[in-house]
Amino acid sequence: MISHPRSEYRQTADVIRRRIESGDYSRGHTLPREDLLAAELGVNRATVNRALRILAAEGLVQATRGKGTEVTRLSPIERAVPFRYSHQARHRDDGRGAFDAEVAARGMTPHSEVTVSRASPPGTVTAVFGADPGAAVAVVRSRRMYADDVPVQLADSYIPLDIAGGTALETGDTGPGGMLSRLADLGHAQVRMSERVTTRPPFPDEAEFLNLTGDHRVYAITHVGWDAAGLAVEVCMHVMPAHLWVLEYSWPVD
Amino acid sequence: MISHPRSEYRQTADVIRRRIESGDYSRGHTLPREDLLAAELGVNRATVNRALRILAAEGLVQATRGKGTEVTRLSPIERAVPFRYSHQARHRDDGRGAFDAEVAARGMTPHSEVTVSRASPPGTVTAVFGADPGAAVAVVRSRRMYADDVPVQLADSYIPLDIAGGTALETGDTGPGGMLSRLADLGHAQVRMSERVTTRPPFPDEAEFLNLTGDHRVYAITHVGWDAAGLAVEVCMHVMPAHLWVLEYSWPVD
DNA sequence: GAGTGGTCTAGACCACAGA
């Protein structure tokens, strides 16, 4: 099944996209009503609606029932890995995490909320912890992150209870150097990390928090940190709108 | 704009998805015609069509005008980085590249076609080569890759002409150890690599080759290799259907 | 209550696959 570039709704999307990119409709501006656009472009409103769905899925606009369709293009945020976990980054500015620096680098104001609890990790996470009996229950650090008050990421960190229980990892603020340093203090310095990147539609709760539709895609990243003993000491599930992020990986050869 | 899970077309998609996952409709099987599904489920054909679009975008089915809608779920292929560029992987089996191993690991048969030419690289690539005057023209190695004859990846490698011109890099087969080893032979051993991962709808030519629609997403990965002198010696643009691949990155801490 | 997008239906016609 091939993309048919000639269909009217695609052409309509192209017209509107060009108007946005040329500045006819600028950031924060509300587009004309769908029926007016339809009349102007000589197509049915359903066609305009379908065209706007494409642009919404690309993150160019955001439609709200009852209000209108607003231009929302944000320049994507860069997430540099493994730099964000490096010693250098951790001590760049104590107390601020990698996320804060990433958002600030884009000229936006970061903000995040942390919730700490204890729970049984989901299956994907227990699979990583393996047979470790101390990980049947984990300390969960859930973060909701914003850039200029726009929600841009969800992250749930799981640390086995027998490692994190009753430690500074169960407090809201993990202090200088963050979780990585606290785990090191506890004798679980991480020597190796991995990330598994996938893309999928958002789950309903994710869609609600991140303000997405089923047409959007999120990066679902499973981040794992291992200590010198080969034990998985932290698993973190990141979920972020794919159109808002660029992932940068860098490594030495061999 | 929130995902409204109650809309009929989403529920219809859920019903059909469940039938696929439960095996009612199995891999390679053709679904009932849209009008029959519509009649069975008590909705309009347009609703079924919209539901099938969702499943197609997820890579679960593939619709072909004139033929029908087929179940096509493939288990995703794992691309392990930086392992695929490591000395170990390069010598695992001489003559077979990382892609071949990745596909074989999924029990499928890899196949690829290479075209070698000379051309001016696109802007995104020249930006990486920077002011390097020897890179105004580059040797381009274009690969089209298949798993069980299904197209699964496009990759265009650019090497500055003053490095690759007239060398083994302009031949179809780069020999044992591949391009990396040939570049090393030429005095440009790579010491550092980076990848920049983004997600977007496919371009028309990509959609045609990879059999995608505008609802699909591809990973667009810019891979760069630097030699000891800090010169970018190879830039490769990978394009692959996002639902067919999982990206695995791994690195030592600090 | 008015404004605006989200969804659904019925009907029609087109484009492409395949006999």
Added chain:
DNA sequence: CTGTGGTCTAGACCACTCG
């Protein structure tokens, strides 16, 4: 030529925002 999905239209009603 027939089968099947892709798209478009006209019209309708619903759901949510905001004054």
